[in-house]
Amino acid sequence: MTDTSPKRTIANTPPGWFDNVRRRYFPTPIQSVISILGLGLLGWILWTLLNWAVFSAVWDGQASPETCRAAAGACWTVIAQRWRIILFGLYPFDQQWRSALACVVVVAMVVLSCVPAFWAGRRLAAVWVLGTGLFYLLMKGGLLGLPLIGEEKWGGLALTLFIFVATCLIGFPLSIVLALLRRSELPVISKGIGLFIDAVRSLPLLSILFAFAVVVPFMLPGWLQTGKLYRVICGAALFFAAYQAEIIRGGMQGVALGQDEAAKSLGIGYWHRISRIILPQAMRNALPATINQFVISFKETSLVIVVGFFEILASGNAAYGTGDWTFAYREVYAFIALIYFVFVFSLSRYGAYLERRMAVGTF
Amino acid sequence: MTRSDLAVSIAAMNKYYGNFHALKDIDLRVEPGEKVVVCGPSGSGKSTMIRCINRLEEHNSGLIEVLGIELNDDVGNIDEIRREVGMVFQHFNLFPHMTVLENCVLAPMLVRKTPRAQAEAAAMRYLEKVRIPEQAQKYPGQLSGGQQQRVAIARSLCMEPKVMLFDEPTSALDPEMISEVLDVMVSLASDGMTMICVTHEMGFARRVADRVIFMDRGEIVETADPETFFSAPKNERTRQFLSQVMGH
Numbered sequence: 001m002t003d004t005s006p007k008r009t010i011a012n013t014p015p016g017w018f019d020n021v022r023r024r025y026f027p028t029p030i031q032s033v034i035s036i037l038g039l040g041l042l043g044w045i046l047w048t049l050l051n052w053a054v055f056s057a058v059w060d061g062q063a064s065p066e067t068c069r070a071a072a073g074a075c076w077t078v079i080a081q082r083w084r085i086i087l088f089g090l091y092p093f094d095q096q097w098r099s100a101l102a103c104v105v106v107v108a109m110v111v112l113s114c115v116p117a118f119w120a121g122r123r124l125a126a127v128w129v130l131g132t133g134l135f136y137l138l139m140k141g142g143l144l145g146l147p148l149i150g151e152e153k154w155g156g157l158a159l160t161l162f163i164f165v166a167t168c169l170i171g172f173p174l175s176i177v178l179a180l181l182r183r184s185e186l187p188v189i190s191k192g193i194g195l196f197i198d199a200v201r202s203l204p205l206l207s208i209l210f211a212f213a214v215v216v217p218f219m220l221p222g223w224l225q226t227g228k229l230y231r232v233i234c235g236a237a238l239f240f241a242a243y244q245a246e247i248i249r250g251g252m253q254g255v256a257l258g259q260d261e262a263a264k265s266l267g268i269g270y271w272h273r274i275s276r277i278i279l280p281q282a283m284r285n286a287l288p289a290t291i292n293q294f295v296i297s298f299k300e301t302s303l304v305i306v307v308g309f310f311e312i313l314a315s316g317n318a319a320y321g322t323g324d325w326t327f328a329y330r331e332v333y334a335f336i337a338l339i340y341f342v343f344v345f346s347l348s349r350y351g352a353y354l355e356r357r358m359a360v361g362t363f
Numbered sequence: 364m365t366r367s368d369l370a371v372s373i374a375a376m377n378k379y380y381g382n383f384h385a386l387k388d389i390d391l392r393v394e395p396g397e398k399v400v401v402c403g404p405s406g407s408g409k410s411t412m413i414r415c416i417n418r419l420e421e422h423n424s425g426l427i428e429v430l431g432i433e434l435n436d437d438v439g440n441i442d443e444i445r446r447e448v449g450m451v452f453q454h455f456n457l458f459p460h461m462t463v464l465e466n467c468v469l470a471p472m473l474v475r476k477t478p479r480a481q482a483e484a485a486a487m488r489y490l491e492k493v494r495i496p497e498q499a500q501k502y503p504g505q506l507s508g509g510q511q512q513r514v515a516i517a518r519s520l521c522m523e524p525k526v527m528l529f530d531e532p533t534s535a536l537d538p539e540m541i542s543e544v545l546d547v548m549v550s551l552a553s554d555g556m557t558m559i560c561v562t563h564e565m566g567f568a569r570r571v572a573d574r575v576i577f578m579d580r581g582e583i584v585e586t587a588d589p590e591t592f593f594s595a596p597k598n599e600r601t602r603q604f605l606s607q608v609m610g611h
Contacts (some may be wrong), residue, residue: 261419262456262515266470266522267446277470278459358460 065324082319089155089310099158102138106161151229155310166303171240178245200242213307251286291351371556376425387581400568403578417505437594449519453531489517509540520559525529
């Protein structure tokens with residue numbers, strides 16, 4: 001037995017990309033045919049899309065609706081003409097820079113609080129207080145010479161982002177509280193909270209939003225009857241919290257009982273056991289499901305249209321629904337889909353980054 | 364010696380799980396500096412008994428006093444006892460999301476409000492005592508079982524406890540790692556620590572224990588100094604157990 005036999009040498013050479021392709025996609029005649037057909041179909045879909053969106057499309061921002069209608073491809077003129085309605089809704093035209101700046105503030109706030117260097121109570125609080133204050137000042141105004149603009153005029157991307165961020169900001173802490181109460185040793189509390197969570201989860205979000213927008217005001221004192229937007233956000237936050245609470249509870253169940261016992265035996269008190277030992281490990285277990293929940297919530301913000309708010313999807317409807325552009329709905333929806341994609345895809349990538357980061361020290 | 368001078372005093376303690384009588388009229392007095400080894404077949408209640416001492420299990424009747432503090436529903440008392448009583452577990456229970464050093468400084472910083480620099484210096488001292496200072500920056504998952512258990516002992520010692528409870532500290536270890544943990548426990552014993560150890564390591568019991576307690580079916584069946592315990596056990600159940608443990 002020597003290492004110089006020809007067979008041995010061949011087996012030790014890593015296969016090149018050409019060999020790899022041949023072995024994976026063209027091993028038998030039948031599989032070769034399937035591979036070629038699949039490739040053809042893929043190419044055709046790609047070509048059709050590209051042709052519609054790029055090659056045969058109208059790129060002239062000033063083109064008339066008639067030219068556009070005659071063209072074979074997409075009519076991007078509608079976006080050039082109506083993008084301000086899509087992004088800002090009913091917000092007064094000459095004040096729309098405020099809405100744009102407010103979007104930047106929200107995005108900056110979220111990005112900053114996603115950076116590990118900011119994960120300290122005081123820094124995070126500063127970012128949120130400053131961010132929310134600035135957003136409010138910009139959107140609502142009434143100070144520093146900015147005209148007052150009521151919540152009923154808010155719309156488009158700024159409204160979508162505001163509803164999403166506020167929902168998570170209220171819903172996430174609430175979900176932790178619910179999950180902890182659900183684990184209470186007192187049956188009255190754990191059963192009661194369990195029933196509450198199950199009740200919220202068995203209702204459609206649509207009906208909860210309706211209830212908070214329309215029904216709840218009858219039960220509130222007069223001075224609380226304004227502010228429909230905030231009631232709707234509370235409803236969405238409650239719905240978010242009910243689902244997220246069960247996700248966190250699942251994560252907690254994955255933490256070994258011995259962890260809590262070890263912390264107890266060291267004399268560490270309840271709140272520190274929860275915040276330093278149980279929750280960090282539970283959140284690591286629950287991370288994939290949590291990111292999923294955030295993604296769902298972002299997309300569910302579009303439901304506020306039923307109680308009369310013009311978030312980005314509703315503003316899009318308005319952008320093509322009036323006047324000369326009624327035929328151009330595909331382009332508007334493609335544009336909105338792109339905006340959703342940018343946000344949701346970033347969220348997923350951030351989740352993947354967190355998973356890699358938290359994998360440090362796992363068994 | 365009055366009762367309050369004792370490290371641990373248990374009198375007429377009973378514990379039930381539903382209808383199951385897990386611990387029956389337990390009486391146990393441990394003096395400061397004493398080393399007590401508790402042995403017995405599995406399910407005999409030995410773990411449950413020492414877990415009652417720091418309230419990981421709640422006793423149903425009887426009196427438990429630790430360092431003169433009565434263990435009752437008073438949360439202040441429970442906290443005070445847990446601060447003074449360290450515990451080492453069968454499965455180590457290190458916090459996997461923290462480094463070895465962070466595991467060691469967490470409780471002193473949170474509970475005793477020790478400044479970080481001071482807590483870290485103390486932690487390094489104890490890590491040296493268990494002969495593992497070079498692993499301080501690693502995560503528990505990167506260590507062997509024997510190393511993890513030594514870290515767990517160091518973590519407990521960082522709270523400067525007056526009593527140490529060991530709940531089968533070597534049962535989950537591979538055979539070649541048992542002695543490194545036992546060596547640390549022997550050196551701790553020679554420093555005068557009060558220790559109550561649930562263990563099957565009879566060699567350790569012979570070397571270190573002032574007293575060996577045999578438990579079966581929730582009762583303390585026999586208490587004796589190790590010499591008498593191993594050479595002339597009085598009770599039939601003790602003899603049977605010893606022949607099973609020592610027989611091979």
